[in-house]
Amino acid sequence: MILGVAIDTPLRRIFDYRVSAGQPSPPHGGRVWVPFGRRRVVGIVIEYREHTEVPAGKLRDIHACIDTEPVFDPQLLKLLLWSAEYYRHPVGEVLAAALPAALRAGAPLREELRVWRLTEAGRRQAMTQLSARATRLRSIVEYLAHRDAAPASDILQAAGASMEALHRLAARGFVEWQQPVAETASSGTVHPGPSLNDAQQAAVEHIAACLGGFSALLLQGVTGSGKTEVYMQAIAAVLARTGQALVLVPEIALTPQLVSRFRERFDLPMAVLHSGLSDGERLAAWRQAQLGQVHIVIGTRSAVFAPLPRLGLIVMDEEHDPSFKQQDGFRYSARDLAILRAQRLDIPIVLGSATPSLESLLHARRQPETLLRLPRRAAGAKPPRLSLVDLRNQPQTQGLATATVQAIDRHLRDGGQVMLFLNRRGYAPVMFCPGCGWTAQCRRCDAHLTVHGRGTQLACHHCGNRQVVAELCPLCSTMLKPVGQGTERIEETLGLMFPGVALARIDRDSIRRKGELEAVLTRINDNEVRLLVGTQMLTKGHDFPNVTLVVVLNADQGLFSTDYRASERLAQTIVQVAGRAGRAQRPGEVLIQTEYPDHPLLTKLLTGGYEAFAEGALQERERSGWPPFARIALLRAEAPTPAAAMQFLHAARDAAQAGGLLACAQDTNQSALRGLRLLGPAPAPMERRAGRFRAQLLLQAPSHGPVQKFLAGWLPILETLPASRQVRWSIDVDAQELF
């Protein structure tokens, strides 16, 4: 019998192994130990065959089976195999990404029920009575001597012994096993939620009516409209049918507060899955999910692969968030895979957002019955009033326009809280020489160094490189000057303008440890802090009931980007930040500082809100042939020299030409590659990063069929290109950021 085995390696193929007739054969989707080169690795069986093309001299036997049951159920395995193919990523790495590290390393699938310990006799006499030559037995005793009890797998691994050795010790009365204490089951009740408004009620009823079949529902609710409440009541309906629910959120930062709201409502076993867990915690959560012991799983991106035997509903919160697309390695979109998973399981998925992705809006436009709207804020709070502050015609102090300062002062005196949003951490983005125009650049990136610590330190935000700042210009010895504003400097300026007003800054530099964010948020909600400055961190999900004024300090950054998605991101950010204002009784005000008050993005957003902006953006995308009206993939390359990266991409392009792949694309009749184009290669917008030069080649087609067809023919050729050895290259299907 021949097994097709997926191995955690960047090689884009599976490896065939033999299993002899007498050996126990592992299940499909189960793990095996196999010899691989000179290593012994864990692989996952994904094919059973009678024959193989592999020459007999190369074919090897598997070493051992690890599992008697699959680690991935057939549905999940199929989804993973599909993903590997779709994202053109090596299967072994894809399967590894979906498995907790412990299982990747060969840990048992099921938690071991037995723990082994030394008996009293073993503790006193084993070392003296055991033969000096029984090294394995002695090391087991030694291992157990300084701990209470341990599962067999730990003991055997540490002692390098086999189960037989443990049994021999048991026979001599030196060790014994016992069942660990069973966990207490939770009561399994769902507390009633608050009463819903009409829109919420309609949404919950609609979702509940969809249970048991596939539908992709967009829950478009303005910030503060009570989306979480809708999720929870919809989940209650699934639980009532004994189903499991999967809740996906963009960031770990959002999980603690969401989890605590869920725990208050659901007195049921739940699990949390995110990158902040230890290997042991992740393994435990994964096992509980797989055994169906937990009813709800809340997790970040990779939780889309969580094993859930009775999955009945998927909820994806902040569905538009870019962190649902993995940005390195296996570049999957958790959003797209969650929809696919729901479709294959024939269950509904709820995509929630105040600022839906254009993909979701297009889908809702084509199938209006899938759109659920929450147009009003839940607690009867009024929507915030947005206005622009024209930076061209008034004096500013350190990036704060006079009108802005006056507004801040007014809100503070009225007893409100003020939040300032600036997507730029540090003190100043540039260190500049007034004498000769020199600026401090990163040695390894095409970027300015950012000034930190009131001008005492320089740091590169792209490669992490840090250095102490020189006071004088290295060229002309003039005193250097920090130019522009970051959150640190805004904090300093506000401190001088509003002495005595308690101030907090929230960004990656000020929030270092776990729990620090929570602590600051508590101080804010207790009204201890009146002025808040922060980056993205402020925009995501947190509730600030006392904030009455929100200021967006530099909206202009995203207005003229080359990235086709930048304007969508900017609009989403502005609307999300604006949504932080006036969530309780007091009405909110939002000020957006700009040099371009007539820019269509801003005027659309102000007069018609996110929907008007999105409408315009969709028309623009349709006209120019970008997603969601087309599909793209990006071939990225990075190398120690700019020439090497470009050479590889040119070679890749030529190879497509030579292989006839592009000729088909230009053929106007029924070619499978119709309408496909290659654009570039071109250097990345920031060509040099961390000392490596980056370039990209863009693939564009009217639908994903041609993209897939093209990549299937192209990738095997790329692997054989001589130029590929000089570069690190990767393919990004449905790329979201153009480098």
Next chain:
DNA sequence: AGCACGCCGACT
């Protein structure tokens, strides 16, 4: 990615 083999510079 690992890991080993293999052929040229500064050291016990």
Next chain:
DNA sequence: GTCGGCGTGCTC
């Protein structure tokens, strides 16, 4: 005379 640099070749 050896330790060790990373080029290149392979993994069923």
